[in-house]
Amino acid sequence: MPCQIFTLMCRGTTICHVATSGLCIRRQTVVTEIEGDIDSIPLHSFEFVNFKDLRSRCGNNSLLTDVLGHVVDVREIEGVKKRSRLLEICNASIRDLRGKVVGVTLYRDIASGFFEDMLEKGQGASVVAVFTGMAVDSSSSVCSTTSSEYYLDLEIPEVQEFRANLLIQQGNPVPEKTPAQKLAESWRTIEQLKSLDPEEYDEDTMFLCRVSLIDIDCSNGWCYLGCDTCQKSMYGAPRKYKCARCGPIKRPVQWYKLKAKVEDATGTMDLIIFCEVAEELVGVSAKELVDNIEEDDEWYALPEEIEDLIGSTHTFQVFDKYVNGSFAVRSIMDDASVPPPAGAASDCKEKADPEGSQKPSKRLRGDDDSIN
Template structure:
């Protein structure tokens, strides 16, 4: 339908009539017609409730919203239909997910059109579902059979066309395998694979693998399925192989800290005209105009030196869980309050629980466990002290024997909570460790023990000096550690 023009209201004025013996009644726009016009215009007289004020039980409200996205939610394994879902946006830019139940889809599928603005009333507001939500609003709108849907064609420019909750690549790790809230990501497309057909449980599915990069150079693998995959591949072919495209992917599932895949809620947008994309592209152009020379692995290693003081004061926005740092420290204590080893999977090293009859790894399944080291070490250099976790093969390299060998020597239960001589002999020794913050919470673990003869000297950008004194004066070898000797060392092992 064509947009309603204001001049039509002026043309709906009284029609002139000459006075006659039998005068003709003046013609006006009827009340129902005016109501229809006002409904399409979303007149100022309407009292619309902002989405931010909706709560459970507020079923008699009226809202003015745009349908930003519209999709059918279903189980791709068996095609079970869950409903017709949409993301709504109001004048304040607030969002809410709405659902039409399967039995009512036929009634509303032609009434609701993506991108259009509607006045909705007689809907139901309930708590958000526990899975596959497209926005963080705690409430969900249910469009029921009695819901009134009226399209608005008047002044609707104040309602945004799109809304996203973009997540930084470095924060994706917190959403791994958690589909309660789906994820929106933004990045520069650096690779697009060919459209392929794969067989899954007697079904043929189209799949496309792509890769995007953020402004910090972090790469993210993107796997698209079905219609989203075929549409994306076709659109990128039209863009051309040399095109520089900024893509927004909405409603994605996070499969790892560096990969996402599409769901039935997913949509993609290429070079979208929104502030987030415009800002990203502007910064991307600056980077492309001023490329940073690539560094060799040796140069990167030389720039990774840090003192303990520097490690403890790192800005977590400036690194991720895979960032490695070099530090030269002295081992001054190992806390064995909770032991110095654990039963873990021989394959993935995760701790294992014992079922009634056999051990089972949550990741790898049933298997016999092995003993692995878990050393809660306290280290020190000239700038301060900190705790480091040293696990499994790295600890075995440090100690010189396997945890299994030391466990086999245990004759008394107390020995589980006192340091074996082989570990105690390490107190006072100095090492160069490559460390990382796996959980991004300031608790570092040792990734590897570096060879002092081959490790590069610190670069000028790093203020840590390899020759800096790591053995503080007055440090001495403590007595053998017993359970409860030091409660000050309390680290989350993450096992």
């Protein structure tokens, strides 16, 4: 973060030299000017956070974040009402060298200042921006705080290195791939999914895999009561249900949460299948199956409609929401319209159906302790 350098003294004793964007100076604090080679002290100091690491800072107001990126979009100033006050807001987007885009929302004076400076730079300018003291809204967006500052094309080693690599990329542009090409390159076997390097993808990256369902664990049930808007699970409150994100909910909804074990010719793994995707797979809503439950132990036994899925084979588009190797199904693909694997993934589809796989006989699910 941008800083000024001070020597802090408490009751005549030097504590330390502090570099910070803000100081709390008390009555016992003595501020003295540093003597000597002042020119060797850097005027700026930052702790840049990689875009893919923003998720770990979501909602943590105790951490302010510095980000660096190429400005790819700046929108017009808008007026937004907040607590009966009209605030100026400017939305922009910056991109890192890996192509990930993060949204930047600026408020008040910093919004108008940034917009005017970008206008002065011109539409054709290639600007590298530094935003400091930002709060992280989500894994792909940050917003300004009262401590925030911005710097355009700052002469520091990090920006110079970024710009040098950016110029190399711009001088050797990679042809834009079509959606079909991207889809074809996303094929993975189970073995490949389990050996992915988290540094090479993020929570928005989708992969195709063709797998067979071999078990569904219902030891903790197969559905949950959730918010009708954001699908998060409810918690009970006196005389009403409440969602941690949306607040009180009048009509909570029964949503599927299927903890499936799947296999292909390369191995087995766990997949979570949620909500509407699971409903598409099962063919009926979770509410319809819940309405047929008569005894408590039926919550922990698979309904026939779900058990009939055991042994079936599907092409799923999966993602790793927390980039920790726990994959969930984003969508069920139509095999007739899915492109064949491209390049190194060319054998993914052929390896999907294990030789000699058989549909297991019906039983109560959830007795396989190997599913975590």
